[in-house]
Amino acid sequence: MVRRRRFLSLLLVGIVTAGSGGGACAEGLLGAKAPTAPTASAGAAPTASNLATAVAPDSPTAQVRPFYADGADLASADHERFVDPAKTVLEKNEALKKSGQGDCLDQNMPLDQVPYDKAVLEKTFKSLEAINGDDARVVVAFVEGSEPHRLEWKLKKVEGAWKITDLLSVTGEWALSQYQCE
Template sequence: MSTASAAAAEAPSDVVKRFYLQPGLELEQSSRSYFIDPARKVLIQNDAIRQGGEEGCLDPSLPFNDTNFDPAEVAGSLKLEELVSGTEATVVAKFMAEGEEQAVQWRLRQIGETWRISDMISMSKDWALSRFQCE
């Protein structure tokens, strides 16, 4: 089954879960097909900075609410709450990191049969992927 057809059958929470099971996936160019603007635009700007030899403008642990996380602790505590309304969906990822419950909201839009990520927003810190200025 191709990645595109596998993604077509996925629920919004399945799309989000992938980023917790593969830390750093959002920074891989191979994951761009999971994103749409405004998130995709920021990720592409970050890619361009990294290709120029610099570190990039995004923290490598955004899905983990910009924490020092233990992948096993996150995997063991991860809870995904999904709300779908038509072609829009919100998935709140809650997990333990640094001894505290963390929460990150993912916004998705259905394009055809596939759910795409349009933004990632911290529910306790002051950041949203769409607000990063990567220029």
């Protein structure tokens, strides 16, 4: 877990410092820019947004945005937005629910398992998208009840469309792909 946190920290610092203007836009999301931080690997400059910012319909952020703009949870999400390993975990969870054994996932995972308050979320939500070839990451941050939350969505381009491969909570130290729904 320590190695993962270190990797995520370096990734986040790299995303913030990449691009000519992306770092300045992202400072409010991920903190002040570190003077000796490494830069992100080659790829498009990261773009920052909030819930009021329009996003391209075919962007990685467009796949993530409904969980925040509409309050969608994992149960009501279109599972066609997902590919493995996330899709397998969601399918196993559905099978578990249908068998009457309950739910192994908190359906509020996109909000780091905290209550959804749209007004508060709209005021504090920020996201940062970084694309590197057929892989993308969308980091979201928001404050709920004076507690900051940061999540990372991993996506992959599959047949020309962005699909979610995993969801990780940087603050809660969990990953959707690590759940065993059996």
